[in-house]
Amino acid sequence: MDSTLILAIRHGETAWNREGRLQGHLNLPLNALGERQAERLGAALADHPIDAIYASDLDRAAVTARHLAAPHGLEVRLDARLRERAFGLHEGKLWTEIESGFPEDALRWRRRDPDFEPPGGESLVTLYARCIAVVSELAAAHAGQTIAVVAHGGVMDCLYRAATRIDLQAPRSWVLGNTSVNRLLHSPQGFSLVGWNDDQHLQGLALDDPGVPGFMPAAVATAKA
Numbered sequence: 001m002d003s004t005l006i007l008a009i010r011h012g013e014t015a016w017n018r019e020g021r022l023q024g025h026l027n028l029p030l031n032a033l034g035e036r037q038a039e040r041l042g043a044a045l046a047d048h049p050i051d052a053i054y055a056s057d058l059d060r061a062a063v064t065a066r067h068l069a070a071p072h073g074l075e076v077r078l079d080a081r082l083r084e085r086a087f088g089l090h091e092g093k094l095w096t097e098i099e100s101g102f103p104e105d106a107l108r109w110r111r112r113d114p115d116f117e118p119p120g121g122e123s124l125v126t127l128y129a130r131c132i133a134v135v136s137e138l139a140a141a142h143a144g145q146t147i148a149v150v151a152h153g154g155v156m157d158c159l160y161r162a163a164t165r166i167d168l169q170a171p172r173s174w175v176l177g178n179t180s181v182n183r184l185l186h187s188p189q190g191f192s193l194v195g196w197n198d199d200q201h202l203q204g205l206a207l208d209d210p211g212v213p214g215f216m217p218a219a220v221a222t223a224k225a
Contacts, residue, residue: 002144024087038067044201046071051145056082065150081134084152088120131158139186163191
């Protein structure tokens with residue numbers, strides 16, 4: 001079976017990305033910078049062959065995907081399975097608020113406990129299984145073609161780990177920049193990495209996210225996730 005080229009793209013910046021506030025399944029719009037990032041993304045890939053575009057149904061991803069789709073005349077296919085990790089009770093909080101109010105949760109978060117579920121949320125194990133299953137399904141449906149998948153930092157993290165065979169508990173050392181283009185191949189053997197965090201189109205617009213996407217500050221050195 002032919003391989004599928006996947007352009008895996010994180011959404012543009014939101015106000016909560018800039019504040020370092022946890023978003024999860026909450027539906028935040030792009031901020032002004034995020035809109036500019038998405039516009040540049042669409043222009044940069046206007047001549048790149050793309051056969052189908054899929055996106056999370058949350059606005060920050062869906063709107064980013066529509067900027068990408070416009071030059072190609074493609075419809076964005078929304079899929080709720082491409083949403084960010086559900087953080088339950090902690091959605092809308094700053095990291096400092098979780099550390100002070102929920103120290104046990106913060107400790108398990110720092111340790112990347114794969115089975116830790118924020119109250120009402122998802123574990124890393126559940127997130128990983130969801131993300132890999134849906135992207136594998138979409139890629140298999142487009143064997144020999146190129147698809148774009150516009151989603152969230154947590155989804156990008158799972159894809160990177162699947163392609164590089166890095167364990168869920170390993171600290172993250174790779175960047176997940178807003179609207180950066182990440183290229184992977186999918187075949188019956190799984191995912192492989194072609195290129196990561198291509199952000200040449202942003203020319204200084206990107207706000208790289210040092211910790212949990214849109215959440216954990218760089219100062220929390222041991223908590224990268």
